[in-house]
Structure formats: C-alpha cells, structure tokens
Amino acid sequence: MTAVNIRPAKKEDMAAVFNLIKELADFEKMSDQVRINEKVLIKDGFESSSPLFTSYVAEIDNTIIGYAIYYIRYCTWVGKSVFLQDLYVDPNYRKQSVGKKLFCQVAKDAYEIGGQLDFHVLSWNPAIEFYKGVGAEDLTNNEQWHLLRLDQLALTKLFE
Template sequence: MKPLIRFAKKQDMPQVLELIRELAVFENEPDAVEVTVAELEEQGFGTTPLFKCFVAEIDKTIVGMALVYFRFSTWKGKTVHLEDLVVKNAYRGKGIGTLLYNNVLRYANEHGVRRAEWIVLDWNKNAIAMYEKSGAVFQKNWWLVEMSKEHLETFTE
C-alpha cells in the first residue's frame, strides 16, 4: 500500500517521537533522545514554529517522518536543513524513505532556497546510496562540530 505523505499535525508528535527513538537505536545511541512530546508540540506548533515535519502514513499509522527547518547561510542565504529522516524498520526497503526525501527536496525548491543539506553517518550505506542516486554532493572535507548542554554550561561559567 502506498503511504500518504503529508505535513505532521500536533497530535502526530507521540508517533513522531517513537520514530525519533527508533532512529536513535538504529544509530547506536539508544539513550541520546532527550526531547519530549511536549517540546515537539511547542517547538513545532507553537507561536513561532522551529520546524516542519513530513510524515508517511499507512492505515492511520505513521511509518516514517522527515523533520526540516530553515537556516541562513552567510554564503547562500536561505537554506533547508533535513534534521532526520526515518522509516520504521518493518517498512524499510519499500520506497517510503525516498518518498519522504523527495517531498523534502520539493519543499526546499518551492521555498526558493539555494541549498538543502543534511548529515548522514558514514556506515549508513542505504541512505548514502539513495542520496548519491539523487545527485546529492557529499562534502567530505567538512567536520561536524557540536557542544553538549553540559559543555556549554561549563564553558560559559
């Protein structure tokens, strides 16, 4: 059955959080998810939404999602960042990830951005193959840098 791809609604956030947790397990970080349903609802559907989320739905069950947000590049201007794209394990290999990905790229194009970007783990061969097939360019000379909440607190003290 072909999934319905649509924008997420506030009431979808519990199922979206389940997918986020499934992604964390897939990426070998099962305890890394700190975000709550309440945060997803507020940050995605409050007075100043920080993200948009596409969901793939089959028989009223959300089986995949792609979460995106706008960024500003000093080189390119307005860009779209794909934070996460995940499909439930039982539904992988059925083209659902490609449908979500294609919707993200259409969304980026419709909003006139100069770049869509995301991060992929170097061992996620299926995702890499999908991105390569679409013509995405891998920036191999750039490093992802981040600082945790704890490190931020220590640094700013």
C-alpha cells in the first residue's frame, strides 16, 4: 500500500468528504438521515469566523479515502472536550491502519486541548473492538448514560 497522508481538510475536500459521509450513512443503514450537502460543510467548516467543526482527511495519491470530523464542546465536569462526530474509511482501505491514523490524530488534538475524547459507535460495528483496545470506556454499560435526541420534527412539535 502507498503511504497514507493524514492532513487537515480543506474547503476543496468537502465534495469528497460529503461522498464519504453518504457512504457512512449507507454503512450505518441510515442513508435517509443525511440532510446536509457539500455547500453546508463548506459554510459550517470553512466560511465562518467560528467554524463548527474540524476535519482531517486520509489520502493516498491525492485521493481522499477517509475522514474524521470533530468539534469542541464543553463538559461541566472536565471543561473543554472533543466530540468525534464521524470517522470513516473507504472499505477498500480498511484493515490497513488508515482509521487508526485518523483516530490517533483526533486523539492527539483532544490530548493537547486537555480534555477528553467522546464518540458514539453502533453496537454492531466491529470498530468497537478497536476503540476498546485503545482504552475507550463504554459509558452505556459502565455509567448507564443513554444517548437521547429530539430531531427537527420533535422540536417543531414541542413549540407548536
């Protein structure tokens, strides 16, 4: 395998990142959930005075084969914290440490920020074993935290 380059994403990368986001949604059997597009990614990540996310891409021979997107949030118990929203690698490049390299770059940023790194993983996703192997704690089992959500429809109902 040719060397993988992990680098900060650029505005010009968002078309490729968006295509990978759609692949991730398909992989997670949630393709009907994607409501953004490339233009939203560009606006939210690159055209704002306060970007809403940070992104890295993995590339081989100038072809983007994976990405990670995270954002800074605030935890009242530990202060600044990193939330890894997505990490995805094209299936043709899995089991070649590409995902590990992306994950470690985000983990390094979290370490340098001085907080913690939080993320979700579906219970059936085989990557959960990798995450546990690097020391991730399953808060659902250990602390009884559950992820809850109000989607746009629920929010609309709440205020109508």
